[in-house]
Structure formats: structure tokens, C-alpha cells
Amino acid sequence: MVTQPQEAVIRCEGIWKVFGAKAKEAISAVKSGQLTKTQIRDDLDCIVGVRDATFDVGRGEIFCIMGLSGSGKSTLIRHINRLIEPTDGAVYIEGRNVNTMGAKELRQLRAEKIGMVFQSMALMPHRNVRDNVAFALEVRGVAEGKRREVARQAIEAVELTGWDLKYPDELSGGMQQRVGLARAIAANPSILLMDEPFSALDPLIRRQLQGTFMQLSAELHKTTVFITHDLDEAIRIGDRIAIMKDGVLVQVGTPEEIVTNPADDYVAQFVGGISKLDLVTAVKVMQPLERYRRTNGSADTANWPVARPDDKLNTLVDLSIGTDHPILVKDGDVVAGVVTKDSLLRGIQGREDHGLANGGIN
């Protein structure tokens, strides 16, 4: 990846959240390594929710936080708009410290800058779809005519046109979450916080909504923090993924980094079952042409199919079908390497294979 000085829209610095009366004590105990998690729970009567979480989210980036239930991910996301106060650490949004804001400033930030979608949808049952969607505008005191217009657009964006005057209990789960999404984008915030938005939906609807969301986020280019317990979802949606376990961010990286280079056994266990087809690029599975020639003798590359270094395995499979030749990887006009059928298959399996042992394909 090209390193560019990306502007951090959201910046979390050393966030700690410990629930319980002796929270500060517990933090110092964990920092110095005196007590284990169970000791803190039993001796100090404290629960460590988030442990020293630090990360940046750049403008327009979709940052996924993946973890199992109880890993602290929902607690962490609520620090960003300060629904929860950190025990230690600070959150900066566009350079402003959220934790030192006054009540009014904070409300303004929430109403104008941040939209949030909840797993439980949290729609207001006494308000119809339109009034739910326009809620953030209403609390800001936007005039009714303008509110209706904005709500209509947001409802259209999530493909619910015609449902404006229905009530949440008349809608299916998937449609309710579309309303939740419309409500989050209605005020045109620059940041979206998604707290397991699609987890409560059945798989088909979930796919559909993921599609809607990705389409929207491509159009609107919102900085997004997306919580999920589903690694597939995280990989499909996220530009970067943070894996969270017991309140700790175990690994932060691009989907490809996480899948091909898991930081520890816990992450490895997670990514084990993940399909590499749309993640791993040709660069990861190719070998230099010279080495190929050394083991297989010189070959005429003229008839070989050609791929680019950042082509995914899926593309390589397509190229590979219908020919017996290996694939030539070219970066522009320069030959970067060769992907043999063996290394392609190993790549799909997720195991390393540099073609050292293969006798070539004939």
C-alpha cells in the first residue's frame, strides 16, 4: 500500500473502559500485569470492557471491528459519540476532543456529524417511517417542509419509497433496518457508526442490505466504523479490519493482511475458514520467472494467459481454466512472475507454496 498522510477523521487514543467502582485501580493493575481478568472481576468487582484501544479511521474509510459477543466492540463504538464515557483515554473527531466537549457541543456533534445504526434497530414505534428518519433533523430544529424533503430522499436512497407513512411494526426486519440506515444518513453526517446493523437479519436479507450499504457508502463516501461478529461481512465491507478479543484490539489491517498474515492463533482460527478467492492477489502466489525456468526448463510464454499483480485468485482461476499453461503476471510490460496451477490451488487453500517442489505441469 502507498503510505499517504491520511487525515484521521476518528482517532481513538488509549481507550480504557472498566465497569465497576474501583475502575482506576483495575486499570493500573492490568497495566502492571499484577492481576488477571478473573482476579479483577472477583477481587475488585470490575469488568474490563475495552483495554487500551488505539486506532485511526481515515476520511471515507470503512473500518470494521470484528469480534465475538462480549469482546467489547459495542462498548468501544459507543465511545466514539460518547454514549459511554471512557475510564481512560480520549476520542478525537476531526481533531476535536470529544471527551472535553460540553453537553451542547456534544449534542450538536451527534446531530450533525454522526449517524448511528443499531443492531436492535431502535426505531420509535409511535412515529411513522418519515418521522423516524427525520428525527435527527427534528431535534436540530429544522423546519418541517425541509425535514420531509430530506426524509423522502433518504427513504428513496434505501429503496423504501412509498412506505413513508407506515409504522415500524408494519415493516419486516430488513425494512426496519433500512429505515435505521435512512435515519442515520438523513442528516448527512460525515461519520457513520454501525453497531452490528445486519446481525439480526436472515442471511439473504443481510446480503441485500450489505449491498445497499456498500452502494450507498460508495456514493456518499462516509467515514464508517462498522461492528460485526461475522468475518465474511467484515472482509466484504471493510477497507481495514480490527479483530477484537476480550477488549483488546488483537490485529488491525487490511482484509488481505489479516487473512494471509494473522497476528496470532486466535486470528488464524478465525480466518481459517475464509475463502481466499477474492482476497489474495497474484503477488502472494507467484514465483519469479527465472525460478520457474530453472525447474521447468525454458518455456515459450507467448501463449500464456496474462494477469496483473493485483488480480485476485478468482480472476486467476478464470484465466487458468481452458489452458494448460501457467499464468504470466505482468506489471505493465514488465514480467513480475509466474503463477502455476499448483501454487494457485495452494493459494486457494491458504497454504504457502512457492513451487519449489513441483515438477511442473505438462
Next chain:
Amino acid sequence: MADENSFDWLNPFVSVDLDLANRSDGIKQWAIENREAIQPFKIFLDGLIQSIERAFLATPPLVMLALIVLIAWQAAGRRTAIYVAIALTVLGFLSPEAWSLAMTTLAIVMGAVILSVIIGLPLGILAGKSDRFEAVLRPILDTMQTIPAFVYLVPVVMLIGIGNVSGVLVTVIFALAPLIRLTSLGIRTVNPSVVEAARAFGATPSQIMFKVELPMATPTIFAGLNQTIMLSLSMVVIASMISVRGLGNEVLRAMGRLDAGKALVGGLGIVILAVVLDRITQGLNRSGRERGHRHWWQTGPLGLIANLFHKHA
């Protein structure tokens, strides 16, 4: 009498006399002395009740009946309206005076309910918000609900004098508790994730209260209001002991003369009034879904009128 010298450790209660009853009788003196301070409140309440009563009695019975039926239709739908119409007709035919007596009772009950809402709703909201306040309030509410009315009848009369205002006051003491309790319950049982969502979208505490918590607690609050109305009606006979007129007074007088027939007429009148008020307030409680997701003014007689205008426009 227990011997002065022999203190029985196994039964200490007979040998110690704190003389609570006599000391507490001072409350009567206190009430008499503070009569003046309570006058503005008394005048206000008396004015309220009298204007309600006068309006109810001045309206011709059939017009009043039609009004109540229309309100029932609006609030609870056509079936309830028919039910209410039949019940009120029966009430009117109970005896020639039954209607005017019922209107007097209705005025007293209305006064008590209005006062209960003015006091109960804010207290209930506070109790729903603060655990400590709820803890303080709970024993007071228990006392108000269970202490026999005869206990506070005398001090109230000493303080305010006999009549409608005292009647409304003792009724409120008895009937207030469910409104406070259920308002508190309603606020407490609002889905916390919806409140969190409102916070996340930048709502102020008062916006959360009026746009989220109160609307979502409304069904529970209405259930409390319904209970308060029912309890108010059950107090009318006791209130008539301090010279409150109306159906309760009929029952009390009939009891004095051992006139079973008259007692039955008065009693049935109270029951019918209770049923009518119950049905109407229960109807208020219908959810949006039961109304077919229309606003309350889009159904019933108002909806009918609105539709007429719609067609002509």
C-alpha cells in the same frame, strides 16, 4: 392495668404508654390553626368543581348524553359508543333525579382526576427517573392507598371544612397512587435502546422526555389514569359523609333509612358511571395499530367531519 412496678420483659407493650393517640390529636388543632393558609387553594378548587358541575347540570341531559357518546365514539370506537349510549339511558331511567345526581358525582370525579393528573404526572415522571425519589415515594403511596379514609377524613374537614373541596381532596389521597406508580413504571419500561438512539442523534434531555419517553409510556400512563378514575368513583360514598352531594349521598342516606331500593338505585348509578368511564379511558389506550394506524382525529366523528370537508374541498 399493669402494675407500675412490674415491668414485664416478655410483654413490654402494656407497660409502656407513649400516648401517641392523644398527642396525634394535636393534628386537629394544627389543622384548625392553618385554615387560613389553605384558603386560596380551596377557592381555586371550589371554583373548578363548581364550574364543572354547573356546566354538566346546565346542559340538557339528552345533549350531555349525546356529547358523552360522541366522546366515547372518538376515543374508543363505535361499539363502545353504542354500549355507552345504552348504559347512560339506563342510568337516566333509574329514577327521575338519577341524571342530575350522576352529573354532580361526575363533576366531583372529574375534579379529583384533574387534580390527580396535575400532581401525579410530574411525580410519576420524577419517580421513573430517580430511584431514590421512588424509594422515598413508595411508602407514602402505600400509606395513601391503605390507610382507612376515616383516619384523614377528620383532619381534612378541620382544615378545609365540609363540602366538595374536602371530598375531592380525600378522593385524590386515595386515588392518586396508581397514576404515579404506573407513570413511573411506564417511564422505566421504555426500551433503553430507543432512548440511546435518541441520544445518539443529539436529542436534549427534554426532547427525549417529550418525544420518546412520554409517548412510549403513554399506554401505561393511560392504564394508571383508568385506575385513578375507578378508585375515585369508589370513594364517592365515603366522600358523601363529609357532605359531598351526588349518587354517593343517595346511597349513604338510603343506608341510614334502611331503604334498600334507594341504595340499589344509587349504587347502580355509580356502577354505570364507572363502566362508562372505564370503557372510554380503556379506549384511549388503543394502540395505533388497532386504529389502523390513523391519528386519533382521523377516526370517529371528527374523522367523519374531516372527510366531509375533504370531499367538498
